[in-house]
Amino acid sequence: MGMIGNYIALDDIQIKQIADGEIELEQLDLTANETLDIDKSWQAIHYLLCGDICEGAPPLGYVVPMLDENMVDFAEYGAFYLFCAQVEEAFHAVAKLSERDVVNLYRFEAMLEDGVYPIVSDEDGESFFEYLLANLRAIQSFYEKVAAKKQGVIFYIL
Template sequence: MLGLTATFIRLTEGELCEVIHDGGEGNIRGNQLINIDKSWDAIAFLISNQQYDYDEQPIAKLIFGTHDLCEYSDSEVCYILPEEVKAFNRHLSQLSDEMLYNRLDFEFMETHNVYPNIWDNEAEKEQVWKYLLHWISEVRTFYQKASANNEAIITYIT
């Protein structure tokens, strides 16, 4: 089943400068990349405290990026500077699993068309939570590594 997935790439500030200079082209190390499947919108929704207007919720930018870079495959490619990565990492570390779980409101998420639109069966809440928690943990780990290494992040959804 096809759908929109989000990809994050960690890179040094020097590598980011090269990518920016080359208009989004560049050599990216594959071991610095994760794809968080279709969980991106739900994660943005949960970390933004159920606010769907992401422009008004700066924390959601850790999914969508803070600065425009280029277009790729009909997608906006954005980046996050190392100091912003550190701030996002601090914020993520303050959001407990329990806090995020308590924000998991299927009816509200279905009403707001949160992707991937799997919110119509409350009986599957625990299974969906396991799926989301897996990707939330991956995002946390990714940001922790980027923060510890003073790295930037490129984000895109395709």
């Protein structure tokens, strides 16, 4: 088992209610809306796009959102929300990334040195790249659907 990154699409009204503490994420049926599980790739994708384990400027910092100002209490690690406009920004930024762009951003040795989750010392850099790329493509597709529906997202780790 491990720390799995998950997204759920919600409308901005629900996200505002969660952000304002009017409703708690635990009260929602997390399987009732469009969801995405990116396995353990969340921190590595964030690092790939932002060059840091948890900090990252928008719009790429919105792809795996971990902004303190957008955090709500949920489970052990909290949850992070984006409104529709932020999802659209993230989608447009990530949609532009070709495989060549991702290859150019990929710094396996730096990830290993910085202790990026879930990399272990005997990890194969090529296999790990393929794993990241597959999950990044899944995020691109998810954000495209969510942006088209004019929804926001909640990202959480379980």
